[in-house]
Amino acid sequence: MESSEQLSSEEISQQREAASQQRADYFEMLAGMGITKHIGSLTATLELVGLCHIDQDSYVLDVGCGIGATPIYLAKRYGCRVMGVDITEGMIVRSNERLRGTGLEDKVEFQVADAQYLPFEDATFDAVMAESVLAFIDDRTATLREWMRVTKPGGYVGFTEATWTKTPPKDLDEYMYRTTAGKVEVAEVWEEVLKGSGLADTVVGAYKVNMKAEASGRIERLGLKTSLAALPRIFSVLFKNPGSRSVIRSALSVPKSIFEYMGYGVYAGRKRE
Numbered sequence: 410m411e412s413s414e415q416l417s418s419e420e421i422s423q424q425r426e427a428a429s430q431q432r433a434d435y436f437e438m439l440a441g442m443g444i445t446k447h448i449g450s451l452t453a454t455l456e457l458v459g460l461c462h463i464d465q466d467s468y469v470l471d472v473g474c475g476i477g478a479t480p481i482y483l484a485k486r487y488g489c490r491v492m493g494v495d496i497t498e499g500m501i502v503r504s505n506e507r508l509r510g511t512g513l514e515d516k517v518e519f520q521v522a523d524a525q526y527l528p529f530e531d532a533t534f535d536a537v538m539a540e541s542v543l544a545f546i547d548d549r550t551a552t553l554r555e556w557m558r559v560t561k562p563g564g565y566v567g568f569t570e571a572t573w574t575k576t577p578p579k580d581l582d583e584y585m586y587r588t589t590a591g592k593v594e595v596a597e598v599w600e601e602v603l604k605g606s607g608l609a610d611t612v613v614g615a616y617k618v619n620m621k622a623e624a625s626g627r628i629e630r631l632g633l634k635t636s637l638a639a640l641p642r643i644f645s646v647l648f649k650n651p652g653s654r655s656v657i658r659s660a661l662s663v664p665k666s667i668f669e670y671m672g673y674g675v676y677a678g679r680k681r682e
Contacts, residue, residue, distance in 0.1 A: 461566075470529070471540075472556060524555075566677065568676055612676070
């Protein structure tokens with residue numbers, strides 16, 4: 410990633426378009442496979458739920474809900490109402506497929522929406538949460554303020570995000586961006602975003618990735634059937650979508666040092682009264 414100071418406005422525009430396409434390819438690949446990848450897995454989700462004070466009386470917005478696993482899990486476990494939104498239409502199709510037959514249709518809804526421009530009135534939700542979303546957005550502070558806009562005064566906004574446990578080497582940072590067009594940060598940067606939004610009583614927790622917990626948490630949230638079904642779907646996705654093939658090629662060149670630096674963080678705060 411070159412410094413924007415060395416590039417013309419046309420080159421910057423081209424880079425942004427390329428990044429946007431890379432993100433779209435990455436999300437379409439996940440939608441086609443029928444999976445959602447949230448680093449920190451269920452452990453991070455449950456910590457975020459606690460920090461956002463979600464209970465049976467809450468109306469929750471899950472931004473970037475992917476295939477709908479978290480909204481359905483929350484409604485089933487806590488009895489709350491949940492609205493899930495995602496910018497990728499294929500994700501919402503998968504979400505509604507998962508919702509059918511759960512008996513939770515009166516508690517969970519899904520719709521296509523951009524995390525940066527939410528189609529909801531001010532002060533609609535008791536809590537707004539997101540998992541692995543802000544890394545794909547350029548103006549994180551403005552996006553958090555948009556989430557705050559739709560949160561009731563005294564409500565909570567929180568997110569989980571991939572977090573470097575220490576400043577990574579350049580090749581590792583570039584690998585993550587090249588593969589997903591997502592920008593991972595150290596915890597201090599995510600904390601600045603959180604506090605810069607104007608949230609009060611902010612809480613920050615950063616952790617190393619536990620691969621065993623990642624796998625078991627993903628299966629518990631998605632279910633074994635869904636997890637196993639993703640494996641054969643990858644061949645169909647790769648056959649139909651050239652962009653997915655590009656994502657996979659980039660992902661296979663993973664630097665060996667990634668597990669030394671990769672972690673996750675849980676970040677939350679309260680909207681002032």
